[in-house]
Amino acid sequence: MSEHLFHFISAGVLLGLSAGVSPGPLLTLVLTQSIKHNRTEGIKVAITPLITDLPIILTTLLILNQVAQFNLILAAISFVGGIFVAYLGVESIKIRGLNINLQDAEPGSLKKGIITNLLNPSPYLFWATVGTPLLFKSFQINLLSTILFLTSFYVFLIGSKIMIATLAARTKFFMNQKTYVIIMRILGVALLAFSVILIVEGVKYLQLYKH
Secondary structure, eight states, X not given: OOHHHHHHHHHHHHHHHHHHHSOSHHHHHHHHHHHHTOHHHHHHHHTTHHHHHHXXXXXXHHHHHTTTTXXXXXXXXXXXXXXXXXXHHHHXXXXXXXXXXXXXXXXXXXXXXXXXXXXXXXXXXXXXXXXXXXXXXXXXXXXXXXXXXXXHHHHHHHHHHHHHHHHHHHHSSOSOHHHHHHHHHHHHHHHHHHHHHHHHHHHHHHHHHHO
C-alpha cells in the first residue's frame, strides 16, 4: 500500500471513529433508542449520516471548488480545520462519561436521527473545514484515495455507532464508564496530532500564496 493511500485510510479511520463515539446529539439518540426500545431502533439512528451528509458534502464541494485555486483561502480553511479538530481532541480528553436521558425516547428513530443530524452544526463544520479539503487532496492524487477515505470514514463512523447500539440494547448500559473515558482520551490525543498536520498544511498553502 502506498504512503498516500495509508494516509487517507488512517485519516478516515481516526475521524470516523472519533465522530462515531464522541458525545453529541446523535450518539445520545442512538443510546436512548437502543436502551428504551431495541437495537434496530438504535441502528436506524446510527445510519442517518449516510442520508444527511450527502447534501452537506455536495454543497461544500461546490463552494470550495470555486476557491480551490486561492491558496490564501485554502490556508485559512486548513487553519480553521486544525483548530476545530484540536477542539474536538481537547473535548475528548476532558470527557468524564456519558449522561443519558430516556424520558423523551420514543419510536420514529430514523426520522428523529435525520432531524437531529441536520440540526447539528458539527457535520457542517467538519465537512467545511476538514472533510471536504481532504476529499480535494485525495482526489488530486487519485480516485482510489478518495474512495478509501470516504469508505474508511463511514465504516468506522456508522460501525462504531452500530456497535454502541448493540451493546446498549443488550446490557441496557453503554459500557464501563472508565473504559469509555480511556478510549476517548486516546482518540483525543490522536486528534490533537492530526490537528497539527492540518495546521502544517495551512502553512504550506500560505507559503504558496506568498510566492
